[in-house]
Amino acid sequence: MKSTWRVRADERYWWVVIGLGNALVTVIDVDPYRRGMGEGIITGGALYARVGAVNAELMRGK
Template identity: 75%
Template sequence: MSPRFETARFHVESGPDSLFTRVRHILSAPVRLKAHGTHVTERLRQRDAPLDELTRLDPESWELVSVEVRTDTGKWVKSAWRVRADERDWWVVVGLGNALVTVIEVDPWRRGRGAGVITAGPLYALVDAVNTELMRG
């Protein structure tokens, strides 16, 4: 099944700052992530992931890596966080409503700055403007 809307990815090192400020504002307190659905439960099992540790989002000790936004609204829909658990490095992808989307074991050096990351242009400007306004609230 294809997604209902198109998304684009932004990296914490290249902004826009307003987007990452908003995500950190909304996910500012520790929370238990919901691990429901076939995809996420399969990935957890296949990757022998430490479920308890990877479903306890702690924004103080987890590192925000990237955020995906809807290209039509500029609002975030998923965020990827780096955490060390079970002596391994993980990216934990969190969706809206504190839903665990997937977990990926990664090498410690991996930073997520791939070619698909948006660093400038009209979409960057839209995302910055939308999230700046949302933070003014």
């Protein structure tokens, strides 16, 4: 399972992909308005909600 984040750093935007065990998978330089699309992109449902909950816990440092 992987999680993708859009991050702004050094006045640029990046897509950062994190895998299991907090492993950095890839970093892609992107346009600030670009959105991920395609059949492999999950934008709703139980899995999306679970990943959101896990990410929220990680951001709180738990």
